Amino acid sequence: MRGAVLYAPGDVRVEERPDPKIIDPTDAIVRLPVTCVCGSDLWDYRGINPVTGPAPIGHEYCGVVEEVGSEVRSVKPGQFVIGSFFSSDNTCPNCRAGYQTSCVNRAFVGGCQAEAIRVPLADGSLVATPGQPADEHLPSLLTLSDVMGTGWFAAVAADVRPGMTVAVVGDGAVGLCGVLAAAQLGAERVIAMSRHAKRQRLATKFGATDIVTERGEEGVARVKELTNGIGADAVLECVGTSEAMHQAVRSARPGASVGFVGVPHGVALDGEELFYSHVRLHGGPAPVRRFLPDLIERVWNGQMDPGRVFDLDLPLDQADEGYRAMDERRAIKALLRP
Amino acid sequence: MRGAVLYAPGDVRVEERPDPKIIDPTDAIVRLPVTCVCGSDLWDYRGINPVTGPAPIGHEYCGVVEEVGSEVRSVKPGQFVIGSFFSSDNTCPNCRAGYQTSCVNRAFVGGCQAEAIRVPLADGSLVATPGQPADEHLPSLLTLSDVMGTGWFAAVAADVRPGMTVAVVGDGAVGLCGVLAAAQLGAERVIAMSRHAKRQRLATKFGATDIVTERGEEGVARVKELTNGIGADAVLECVGTSEAMHQAVRSARPGASVGFVGVPHGVALDGEELFYSHVRLHGGPAPVRRFLPDLIERVWNGQMDPGRVFDLDLPLDQADEGYRAMDERRAIKALLRP
Numbered sequence: 294m295r296g297a298v299l300y301a302p303g304d305v306r307v308e309e310r311p312d313p314k315i316i317d318p319t320d321a322i323v324r325l326p327v328t329c330v331c332g333s334d335l336w337d338y339r340g341i342n343p344v345t346g347p348a349p350i351g352h353e354y355c356g357v358v359e360e361v362g363s364e365v366r367s368v369k370p371g372q373f374v375i376g377s378f379f380s381s382d383n384t385c386p387n388c389r390a391g392y393q394t395s396c397v398n399r400a401f402v403g404g405c406q407a408e409a410i411r412v413p414l415a416d417g418s419l420v421a422t423p424g425q426p427a428d429e430h431l432p433s434l435l436t437l438s439d440v441m442g443t444g445w446f447a448a449v450a451a452d453v454r455p456g457m458t459v460a461v462v463g464d465g466a467v468g469l470c471g472v473l474a475a476a477q478l479g480a481e482r483v484i485a486m487s488r489h490a491k492r493q494r495l496a497t498k499f500g501a502t503d504i505v506t507e508r509g510e511e512g513v514a515r516v517k518e519l520t521n522g523i524g525a526d527a528v529l530e531c532v533g534t535s536e537a538m539h540q541a542v543r544s545a546r547p548g549a550s551v552g553f554v555g556v557p558h559g560v561a562l563d564g565e566e567l568f569y570s571h572v573r574l575h576g577g578p579a580p581v582r583r584f585l586p587d588l589i590e591r592v593w594n595g596q597m598d599p600g601r602v603f604d605l606d607l608p609l610d611q612a613d614e615g616y617r618a619m620d621e622r623r624a625i626k627a628l629l630r631p
Numbered sequence: 632m633r634g635a636v637l638y639a640p641g642d643v644r645v646e647e648r649p650d651p652k653i654i655d656p657t658d659a660i661v662r663l664p665v666t667c668v669c670g671s672d673l674w675d676y677r678g679i680n681p682v683t684g685p686a687p688i689g690h691e692y693c694g695v696v697e698e699v700g701s702e703v704r705s706v707k708p709g710q711f712v713i714g715s716f717f718s719s720d721n722t723c724p725n726c727r728a729g730y731q732t733s734c735v736n737r738a739f740v741g742g743c744q745a746e747a748i749r750v751p752l753a754d755g756s757l758v759a760t761p762g763q764p765a766d767e768h769l770p771s772l773l774t775l776s777d778v779m780g781t782g783w784f785a786a787v788a789a790d791v792r793p794g795m796t797v798a799v800v801g802d803g804a805v806g807l808c809g810v811l812a813a814a815q816l817g818a819e820r821v822i823a824m825s826r827h828a829k830r831q832r833l834a835t836k837f838g839a840t841d842i843v844t845e846r847g848e849e850g851v852a853r854v855k856e857l858t859n860g861i862g863a864d865a866v867l868e869c870v871g872t873s874e875a876m877h878q879a880v881r882s883a884r885p886g887a888s889v890g891f892v893g894v895p896h897g898v899a900l901d902g903e904e905l906f907y908s909h910v911r912l913h914g915g916p917a918p919v920r921r922f923l924p925d926l927i928e929r930v931w932n933g934q935m936d937p938g939r940v941f942d943l944d945l946p947l948d949q950a951d952e953g954y955r956a957m958d959e960r961r962a963i964k965a966l967l968r969p
Contacts (some may be wrong), residue, residue, distance in 0.1 A: 386861045387885045392909050395885035397860075450911075522735075523724045538902060547725045547733035547915075557902030564876060564898025568891070568915045571730050573788075575911040577885075 295631060296407030297612040299350045302340030305613045310349060310404075313411035318362035321415035323374060325356040327431045328406050329603065330615045330627045331439055332465045333556055338616050341558060351406030351629075352378035353438040355431070358419070359409065367416045373426055374419040375589065376412055377581035378402055378439050383417030393417075393582035406612055408631040420585040423593055432600030432628055433592045436470065440626065441599040442581030443554045444470025444531065445588060448478055450552030450575040451527035455479030460516050461501075462541045463531030464492040466602040466626040467554060469499055471529040473599055476500025477591065480527075484519060486512055486540075492625060495601060509536055516544040525549060530576070535560045547571035554579055603628040633969060634745030635950040637688045640678030643951045648687060648742075651749035656700035659753035661712060663694040665769045666744050667941065668953045668965045669777055670803045671894055676954050679896060689744030689967075690716035691776040693769070696757070697747065705754045711764055712757040713927065714750055715919035716740055716777050721755030731755075731920035744950055746969040758923040761931055770938030770966055771930045774808065778964065779937040780919030781892045782808025782869065783926060786816050788890030788913040789865035793817030798854050799839075800879045801869030802830040804940040804964040805892060807837055809867040811937055814838025815929065818865075822857060824850055824878075830963060833939060847874055854882040863887060868914070873898045885909035892917055941966040 296310040313322050328351055336342045337350065355375040358368050368374055381388050381396035388396050400413045412418055426434055433441075444467050453459055459475040461468050464487035475483045476499060485496035488506040496504065505515045516525055524546030530538055533555025541551045542562075553576030567574070591597045605624035607615050615627030634648040651660050666689055674680045675688065693713040696706050706712055719726050719734035726734050738751045750756055764772055771779075782805050791797055797813040799806050802825035813821045814837060823834035826844040834842065843853045854863055862884030868876055871893025879889045880900075891914030905912070929935045943962035945953050953965030 386859065387909075390884065390886045392885035395909050521724065533902075535902075546728065547730035548728045553902075553906070557906050560902025562900040562902060562905070564871075564873075564891075564895030564900060567900070567912065568895050571733050571915040571918075573911065573913040574905070577906045577909040580909075 294408040295609060296404060297350050297609070298347050299337055299344060300347045301344055302338060305338065305350065305616050307610045307612050310407065313409050315360060315362045316411065317413060318364040319414050319416065320362045321358050321365055321368060321412050321419060322360040322409055323354065323356045323412055324359045324409045325354050325405065325407065325631055327355065327435050328629050328631065329353050329435060330612070330619055330629065332467060335620055336556065336558065338620060349404030349407065352401065352403055353435060353440070354402070354405040354410055355434050355438055361415060365415045368419050368421055372421040374421050375434055375437050375585060376402065376418040376420070377442065379578065380412055380414040380418040381582055382414050383582060388417065391580055391583045393580045394578040406609065406629055418582065420589060422589055430592065432603050433598050436599040436602060437581070437585060437588045437592065439581060440466045440602060441470045441588060442584055443467050443579040445474040445584050446579035447471045447529040447531055447552040447554040448474035450550065451529050452550040453478045453480055453527045456481045457526040458482040458484070458520055459527045459529065460484040460486065460525040460544045461529045461531065462486050462537050463555060464489060464496065465531060468529070468531035469495055469602055469625065470599055471531050472496045472501050473499035473597060475529065477597055484516060484525065495625070498601065509540060512540050513543040520546065531555050533557050533560070538562065542567065542570055542572050545570070545572045549573065550575060552576055602626045606630070632746040633947060634742060635688050635947070636685050637675055637682060638685045639682055640676060643676065643688065643954050645948045645950050648745065651747050653698060653700045654749065655751060656702040657752050657754065658700045659696055659703055659706060659750050659757060660698040660747055661692065661694045661750055662697045662747045663692050663743070663745065663969055665693065665773050666967050666969065667691050667773060668950070668957055668967065670805060673958055674894065674896065676958060687742030687745065690739065690741055691773060691778065692740070692743040692748055693772050693776055699753060703753045706757045706759055710759040712759050713772055713775050713923060714740065714756040714758070715780065717916065718750055718752040718756040719920055720752050721920060726755065729918055729921045731918045732916040744947065744967055756920065758927060760927055768930065770941050771936050772927070774937040774940060775919070775923060775926045775930065777919060778804045778940060779808045779926060780922055781805050781917040783812040783922050784917035785809045785867040785869055785890040785892040786812035788888065789867050790888040791816045791818055791865045794819045795864035796820040796822070796858055797865045797867065798822040798824065798863040798882045799867045799869065800824050800875050801893060802827060802834065803869060806867070806869035807833055807940055807963065808937055809869050810834045810839050811837035811935055813867065815935055822854060822863065833963070836939065847878060850878050851881040858884065869893050871895050871898070876900070880905065880908055880910050883908070883910045887911065888913060890914055940964045944968070
């Protein structure tokens with residue numbers, strides 16, 4: 294089959310790779326009509342995470358079950374399924390607590406920019422849709438695997454509730470999905486921090502009521518201005534840099550929660566500042582599996598259309614252009630069709 | 632009147648100070664039958680916080696209202712009252728959100744190791760007891776002003792709920808009050824981290840079910856052993872050092888909250904570690920005012936007796952011995968009688 298391989302920073306190639314096979318009796322093989330490039334793939338693509346050799350890449354997927362191992366019970370060949378970038382048994386204490394990305398038996402589901410993948414722990418990881426989706430729903434369903442699931446977790450971790458004023462730091466695909474999640478969870482006011490016209494427009498479509506173009510301390514001051522000097526009731530941090538995290542903490546009112554889902558790179562938090570801020574922090578790799586049934590239903594019912602984050606649609610063979618366009622911020626998110 | 636003054640690290644003197652007077656019409660003057668030394672006073676006493684000149688010290692108080700300003704409505708002379716170490720208007724957005732120690736009009740109530748004090752914003756800060764307390768209840772009522780209020784906030788910030796397994800890092804008076812708070816809030820199992828026999832005994836009286844004497848990584852390993860390898864459902868950090876904070880975060884299971892109330896000194900949190908831990912962090916200066924009505928009722932009804940943290944009872948004039956005994960860990964907490 295064809296699949297994308299990262300050879301070195303800036304060097305993604307689509308080439309022949311071995312077809313996935315059932316290894317453990319709990320595995321499933323899933324054939325992917327669509328896959329995509331994640332903002333976190335750029336950490337590798339840019340060489341910020343070390344690249345030690347050619348490695349299959351991509352971790353977002355949805356598609357049709359082709360084959361299952363002998364112990365798989367909850368999904369069967371022919372079903373359309375979505376899973377998280379970490380497989381999980383969904384029975385261990387961490388899964389039962391809703392933190393499937395901390396499953397004691399978790400495994401990273403990598404190499405998803407490809408025609409097909411092997412998903413370990415299929416019963417605990419995959420959720421089937423109510424039926425075969427129409428083609429136009431594929432992009433939205435695909436986002437549930439990570440980007441929308443992650444934006445959703447940011448909003449849940451930030452404890453967004455109806456009537457709140459919510460600030461979202463980061464206008465990448467995750468930040469935009471965070472805006473959508475906050476709106477879906479009933480936020481009265483959603484402040485999107487963005488200085489890119491195209492992303493501002495999508496944020497507004499997703500439910501943003503205010504756009505703040507300032508960053509850093511100026512961005513904080515602007516959010517305070519919009520909130521009677523007190524700060525937002527909830528803040529979503531969707532970048533992972535030190536600047537973004539500090540901006541998020543300082544934009545939150547005392548007692549507010551900051552949900553942080555940007556994979557931190559060089560972020561150090563000063564205990565004393567956090568103490569006197571009275572801000573609550575919660576984040577991590579989104580436990581997408583927890584949210585999948587609800588999110589599938591919302592897409593299926595037409596309540597939300599997160600697939601609009603894809604503004605570039607390419608054949609898998611042009612994955613390199615997808616990476617370049619996202620790296621140069623020409624595209625918000627690139628869909629790849631195997 | 633007599634009052635304690637910190638002249639330099641290690642140099643506390645009780646001397647004549649001016650009687651407090653009403654300055655603003657929202658003030659109250661409170662005469663103190665008891666006051667005490669706080670673990671956080673030791674940061675000054677030890678010179679870890681810079682001491683720039685003679686300064687009245689102490690911030691824990693309860694007593695009888697002697698005089699009120701012309702605008703005070705909710706308390707009157709003769710009532711027995713308790714207040715927090717920060718006065719608050721109890722009407723601003725931060726107060727209404729339950730974070731009175733972030734009140735936009737807050738003022739630190741200092742110089743409380745004295746015969747009497749001025750409390751600003753009396754209406755928003757002071758809570759009266761149902762009647763005049765018996766002498767034997769004074770120590771427990773005094774603890775509500777800070778140490779028990781702070782231990783309580785640690786447990787609330789750690790989201791302690793019935794049936795949980797809770798770990799408490801720190802066996803100072805706040806940590807011990809945290810043990811008591813966790814037990815009062817229905818924790819099924821309370822793991823106290825302590826290597827001091829006397830403190831272990833008091834922790835057990837307060838509701839600790841397990842004692843862990845190990846610290847740092849060994850302490851973490853021991854908590855994991857006691858919790859099926861997963862970690863505690865809630866952790867209270869009651870010290871404020873880097874070691875204690877890291878021990879707390881690592882002792883918590885994914886999704887658990889760490890309530891941190893030790894004033895951080897040199898604590899830096901690594902964003903990446905926090906991210907992958909899935910732990911929730913919340914803390915700060917305890918909004919004692921939020922909890923006072925409930926805590927007064929619990930003491931008044933005999934549901935809890937936090938005054939047992941006082942194991943040294945001295946006349947105010949011997950404040951210096953109270954500090955020395957706490958500094959040398961000969962005493963858990965020193966009560967001072969003006």
